[in-house]
Amino acid sequence: MQGRLGLNVETTDRISTMTIARPVRILSALEQQPGAWIRTDPRSIENAVLQVRLTLGIVSIRVEHIGRGSDPVPIKVMPAMRARMAELLEDRLYADLDPDVPRHHRPAS
Secondary structure: OOOEEEEEEEOOOOEEEEEEEOHHHHHHHHHHOHHHOEEEEOOEEEEOOOOEEEEEOOOOEEEEEOOOOOOOEEOOOOHHHHHHHHHHHHHHHOOOOOOOOOHHHOOOO
């Protein structure tokens, strides 16, 4: 499948195969499909199709694969791509705020 990685996760009773979206696919969805992301709490958005959660932290963002019935699995992202994702995530999280207030003047949540 293009744009996805296969990952085998070993559990105590079975081996489960998860398909994890590649960082470039996640970034593409952020840029080109903003409506596909749902805000799940004040600092996170999720994409159900990609099964990905992005969470804005103090310094950076956390990118995780979220599968049904399993714990989130971190997705490694190169620093430059992570910085762009963080920028788009901030824009998405603050979209409901006054558009006349520059992002760097907005209060931290």
